[in-house]
Amino acid sequence: MAPQTHTTDLDAAAVVDRLRRTFTTHRTTSPEWRRGQLAALRTLLTTHRTTSPEWRRGQLAALRTLLTDHRDDLLAALAEDLGKGPEEAYRTEIGFTLHEIDHTLDRLDDWLEPRPAELPERLLPATARTVREPLGVVLVIAPWNYPLQLALAPLVGALAAGNCAVVKPSELAPATSAALARLLPRYLDSDAVAVVEGAVPETTALLAQRFDHIFYTGNGTVGRIVLTAAAPHLTPVTLELGGKSPVVLDPGTDLAAAARRLVTGKFLNAGQTCVAPDYVLAIGDTAREIEPHLAAAVRETYGADPAGAKEYGRIVNERHFDRLTALLDSGRTVIGGAHDRTTRYLAPTVLADVAPDAPVMQEEIFGPILPIVPVPDLDAAIAFINERDKPLALYAFTASEDTKRRLLAETSSGALTFGLPVAHLTAPELPFGGVGESGMGRYHGEYSLDTFSHTRAVLDKPLV
Structure with a gap:
């Protein structure tokens, strides 16, 4: 940027008036214009x-x-x-x-x-x-x-x-x-x-x-x-x-309620949300038990054919669409999987029996695909989280105060939310931000x- 001495002796009103006039020309795309624009903003600060x-x-x-x-x-x-x-x-x-x-x-x-x-x-x-x-x-x-x-x-x-x-x-x-x-x-x-x-x-x-x-x-x-x-x-x-924000699903959870809230948080904006639940670490039998509840919640929220749902969005462009559809073979399809490149439609999709090294687990999904990764117990879930980058958010569905205490004490994330994914960012009294790879x-x-x-x-x- 040009040194501030170039503008400190100029009248601020004259500088910004000149700046406003340049918007009618194509000079706004030039580096010289940007330097002048920033100089004008700095001059305004002196007033x-x-x-x-x-x-x-x-x-x-x-x-x-x-x-x-x-x-x-x-x-x-x-x-x-x-x-x-x-x-x-x-x-x-x-x-x-x-x-x-x-x-x-x-x-x-x-x-x-x-x-x-x-x-x-x-x-x-x-x-x-x-x-x-x-x-x-x-x-x-x-x-x-x-x-x-x-x-x-x-x-x-x-x-x-x-x-x-x-x-x-x-x-x-x-x-x-x-x-x-x-x-x-x-x-x-x-x-x-x-x-x-x-x-x-x-x-x-x-x-x-x-x-x-x-x-x-x-x-x-x-x-x-x-x-x-x-x-x-x-x-x-x-x-x-962003990053891969995990969900811990504990035995004893109301699975129907958890599924409804997971579907709402995951498929908002067709999954293109930085704090969307990225994958589910399902402890024990919950991996199998949650499947029909997730399928029912998708149908309840978006109907039998989500392509016609007024409130279900589309993938932003073909590049991201192609990246996402390449991940669909990472597990067994519980519901969804339908897609149309011409309209950039990808159905709300749940994948089961997903291995930790599956392609869908290698990067932030940032789309409407929810993998379920089975783990034997809470120790394994915590180890899984801690072996990876610190997430922007960590979610858990649990009725156990001990599980809540351990997740708070033994993990690190931008936010920790129990029972309701995504909603923490709507509370202005709470700070929103990441830690480590998920931001600063x-x-x-x-x-x-x-x-x-x-x-x-x-x-x-x-x-x-």
């Missing part, structure tokens, strides 16, 4: 406009209005990109983000209050406090599977913290990307928030610039690229990744404010 609580609340309210005013447009874009039904798309994308906004607006004033800190006796008389201040200009790189929510939920935290932001939507969800590029500048402060569309070249060019924080949601391969790009600038990074950093609610703020220590000791 301290974004630090006022009024500005922050105003941006969140405007984002809320965007989502309500253009609900139908956004639902249509999500249907075009991923075949999402209107109820699921609203609940997981628009409604989710609205709830995040409302939760933040309700508590933002309290979160921004300076917090007094105790001092050791040797420093008295003195006072101390911590204050949250914006990091500066942040980059949000969104994935394709929840292309609206995972672009805007981090942006809620960035704006609440008083930052300028560049949003990079996913090119694999082009209709949603275009909608964000069209609507965000109309509703938000376009001096402070920019949208950059494009694919790998555009993302690579963005990563070559200096940001004050990078928030990336996606896979570990690209996560390593993001970390490498951030290293020369010592830019802090949040990586929201956390967000949602006040945790988002922490992520996008610097907590500054302030000490005041009188001279006399």
